[in-house]
Amino acid sequence: MSVLEIKDLHVSVETDQGTKQILHGVNLTINEGEIHAIMGPNGSGKSTLAYTIAGHPKYTVDSGSILLDGEEVTTMTVDQRARAGLFLAMQYPVEIPGVTVTNFLRTAKTAIDGSAPPIRTWIKDVRESMKQLRMDKSFAERNVNEGFSGGEKKRNEILQLELLKPKFAVLDETDSGLDVDALKIVSEGVNRAKENTGLGLLLITHYTRILRYIKPDFVHVFVDGRIAEQGGPELADRLEDEGYDRFLTESNVG
Amino acid sequence: MSAASAQLNSSPTTTDAATEALPTAEQHGIKEHSDGRFGYVPVQTRSDRFKSVNVTDFAAVTGREAVWKLSPVKKFADLTAGVLDGSVYPIHASDVAGVSVDWVDRADPRIGSAGAPEERASANAWSSFEKALAITISGEEAKEVTVTRAGLGSGARGAHTIIEARPFSRAILILENTGEARLTENVEIILGEAANLTVVSLQEWGDTAVHLTNHFATIGRDARLKHVVVTLGGSIVRVNPSVQLAGIGSDTELFGLYFADADQHLEQQVFVNHIAPNTRSRVTYKGALQGKGARTVWIGDVLIGREAAGTDSYEQNRNLVLTEGTRADSIPNLEIETGDITGAGHASATGRFDDEQLFYLQSRGITEDEARRLVVRGFLSEIVQQIGSPLLEERLQAAVEAELTATKDN
Ligand SMILES: Nc1ncnc2c1ncn2[C@@H]1O[C@H](COP(=O)(O)OP(=O)(O)OP(=O)(O)O)[C@@H](O)[C@H]1O
Ligand SMILES: [Mg+2]
Numbered sequence: 001m002s003v004l005e006i007k008d009l010h011v012s013v014e015t016d017q018g019t020k021q022i023l024h025g026v027n028l029t030i031n032e033g034e035i036h037a038i039m040g041p042n043g044s045g046k047s048t049l050a051y052t053i054a055g056h057p058k059y060t061v062d063s064g065s066i067l068l069d070g071e072e073v074t075t076m077t078v079d080q081r082a083r084a085g086l087f088l089a090m091q092y093p094v095e096i097p098g099v100t101v102t103n104f105l106r107t108a109k110t111a112i113d114g115s116a117p118p119i120r121t122w123i124k125d126v127r128e129s130m131k132q133l134r135m136d137k138s139f140a141e142r143n144v145n146e147g148f149s150g151g152e153k154k155r156n157e158i159l160q161l162e163l164l165k166p167k168f169a170v171l172d173e174t175d176s177g178l179d180v181d182a183l184k185i186v187s188e189g190v191n192r193a194k195e196n197t198g199l200g201l202l203l204i205t206h207y208t209r210i211l212r213y214i215k216p217d218f219v220h221v222f223v224d225g226r227i228a229e230q231g232g233p234e235l236a237d238r239l240e241d242e243g244y245d246r247f248l249t250e251s252n253v254g
Numbered sequence: 255m256s257a258a259s260a261q262l263n264s265s266p267t268t269t270d271a272a273t274e275a276l277p278t279a280e281q282h283g284i285k286e287h288s289d290g291r292f293g294y295v296p297v298q299t300r301s302d303r304f305k306s307v308n309v310t311d312f313a314a315v316t317g318r319e320a321v322w323k324l325s326p327v328k329k330f331a332d333l334t335a336g337v338l339d340g341s342v343y344p345i346h347a348s349d350v351a352g353v354s355v356d357w358v359d360r361a362d363p364r365i366g367s368a369g370a371p372e373e374r375a376s377a378n379a380w381s382s383f384e385k386a387l388a389i390t391i392s393g394e395e396a397k398e399v400t401v402t403r404a405g406l407g408s409g410a411r412g413a414h415t416i417i418e419a420r421p422f423s424r425a426i427l428i429l430e431n432t433g434e435a436r437l438t439e440n441v442e443i444i445l446g447e448a449a450n451l452t453v454v455s456l457q458e459w460g461d462t463a464v465h466l467t468n469h470f471a472t473i474g475r476d477a478r479l480k481h482v483v484v485t486l487g488g489s490i491v492r493v494n495p496s497v498q499l500a501g502i503g504s505d506t507e508l509f510g511l512y513f514a515d516a517d518q519h520l521e522q523q524v525f526v527n528h529i530a531p532n533t534r535s536r537v538t539y540k541g542a543l544q545g546k547g548a549r550t551v552w553i554g555d556v557l558i559g560r561e562a563a564g565t566d567s568y569e570q571n572r573n574l575v576l577t578e579g580t581r582a583d584s585i586p587n588l589e590i591e592t593g594d595i596t597g598a599g600h601a602s603a604t605g606r607f608d609d610e611q612l613f614y615l616q617s618r619g620i621t622e623d624e625a626r627r628l629v630v631r632g633f634l635s636e637i638v639q640q641i642g643s644p645l646l647e648e649r650l651q652a653a654v655e656a657e658l659t660a661t662k663d664n
Binding site: 054055056057077078079081082083087088090093094095096097098099100103104107108111112143160164 | 628
């Protein structure tokens with residue numbers, strides 16, 4: 001049974017105006033097979049949390065820790081974290097010139113598994129996943145994310161999620177920019193991945209609409225760099241009705 | 255296209271990685287520039303440039319001349335102004351039926367038939383060589399021949415090479431360059447009717463080598479030249495291919511692959527002259543830059559002449575910037591003197607491999623070294639795959655890998 005624990009995490013970023021504290025003590029435990037939704041207003045630090053888990057060099061962990069099955073993650077390199085079983089579906093996936101999707105997927109899979117995947121089953125798996133995500137075959141030969149639409153980039157992230165089979169995945173606003181059909185397709189992909197591998201999910205979102213397709217076990221309200229409240233799926237419905245005002249006022253006062 | 259004489263002179267793109275603002279949340283991968291903007295720039299028609307085989311007809315090089323303005327001319331004054339050793343040098347050529355490799359004297363009638371110098375280093379070589387190396391290809395069967403120069407030494411040299419593909423002949427010719435050199439030279443490539451020749455010029459010089467070369471090609475009726483310039487090693491390497499599509503239905507594909515690392519200057523000035531009707535050209539040059547002071551220059555001139563109805567032409571240059579502190583110049587020019595063409599276009603783009611791309615690849619388990627290799631290999635393999643010699647392709651892939659491993663710490 002795998003577990004991802006985030007303990008009293010404080011994170012800052014260097015800006016032109018000096019060091020800026022963004023996360024002020026985040027505590028969160030995700031067990032294998034659980035879906036946690038993080039909801040919060042713009043600028044509250046959701047992406048910062050996601051990037052910090054993945055190890056983006058811009059973010060500095062000032063204190064606290066992230067443990068994957070008891071192992072400290074914050075001292076690992078970005079690629080070590082991925083090989084340990086962490087995955088981040090990015091809010092803004094990056095274009096990689098000169099590298100085809102096929103080549104990229106095979107290289108990543110080889111890196112994560114420690115050996116090249118058996119060619120036959122691999123090709124079949126890639127095709128199958130692409131088909132289910134309604135990605136045209138031609139994407140395989142295109143450069144990673146180059147000229148992809150916003151929705152296509154998000155599908156490509158979920159394609160990787162399905163194929164790389166992490167233990168824990170952070171999905172940073174995977175729903176934003178998707179129309180209803182694409183949202184369904186992408187959600188199905190996430191649910192498939194969870195069924196097949198039993199991964200734990202941290203689902204970052206602004207809106208409740210993705211939660212209609214991916215059912216969270218827990219909902220956390222993220223405000224001003226920390227979790228302000230947590231509950232079950234019903235909390236999402238309440239947020240939908242009331243918005244974040246209640247929390248914002250509190251944080252402004254405090 | 256109706257203009258009788260249109261000068262499509264796209265604004266040159268210079269990417270100076272040291273001074274460019276970086277990065278943003280979204281994309282900073284590729285800066286695309288494709289044309290469509292028809293700027294009428296009054297420059298001299300490319301084919302009207304002054305030519306002479308006599309070095310004294312050229313004024314001393316200042317570095318302000320159009321052909322020199324992006325080159326570090328002070329570093330090779332010996333080649334533009336000094337006395338050159340024009341004697342024969344050791345070569346090694348594989349023994350292949352249908353290919354002869356000999357030293358011929360200056361009276362050989364082929365000399366001067368494909369072109370003439372347009373600048374002083376070229377003319378200096380022309381004035382200095384004692385004998386020309388002549389590679390003559392005949393026979394319709396496919397064949398591959400490699401000519402290697404490895405021992406040119408460190409003194410200033412001038413040289414001349416003739417490559418003649420007789421009518422209907424067919425071959426892949428690989429010119430290999432390694433070791434030390436301070437060399438200025440001219441290479442004439444003459445394709446007879448319906449000849450099919452691939453010339454691969456491979457610059458894998460030692461670290462201090464300086465090499466200035468002009469390849470003048472003239473292509474006969476229905477003949478086809480594939481010309482591949484691969485430059486990996488050397489301090490200053492400047493390869494300027496100039497191709498005259500002189501025969502009706504002649505065709506050329508010009509490929510270039512260069513990898514500049516710290517303090518290397520790699521330059522190529524490409525000229526394709528569509529003279530005869532129904533000619534076709536494709537120019538594709540790709541370069542990677544890595545390390546402080548890595549510098550590349552690509553200038554691509556295409557001239558579609560008055561008689562060249564039915565021309566089909568496209569040229570492109572792409573650069574991949576791997577680290578800060580590099581500079582890539584990329585200048586495509588298209589000049590059209592006839593209204594009746596099938597197609598003409600150009601593109602130039604300089605993309606950078608940056609921290610966000612690195613993070614993305616690493617976040618998928620790929621190590622930093624491998625991420626760089628992945629990107630460069632992918633980017634350059636398009637050119638390698640064009641060569642048509644599996645052995646050479648494999649060798650070049652390996653050379654690119656070695657280049658990456660050798661320079662990653664710069
Ligand atoms: N690299 C950075 N440089 C400067 N400021 C940053 C950086 N990254 C984050 N910030 C700041 O930290 C705060 C939190 O940003 P973050 O992107 O984590 O928010 P978010 O909750 O993901 O917002 P959104 O809902 O808009 O995606 C913001 O004020 C943001 O401007
Ligand atoms: Mg965000």
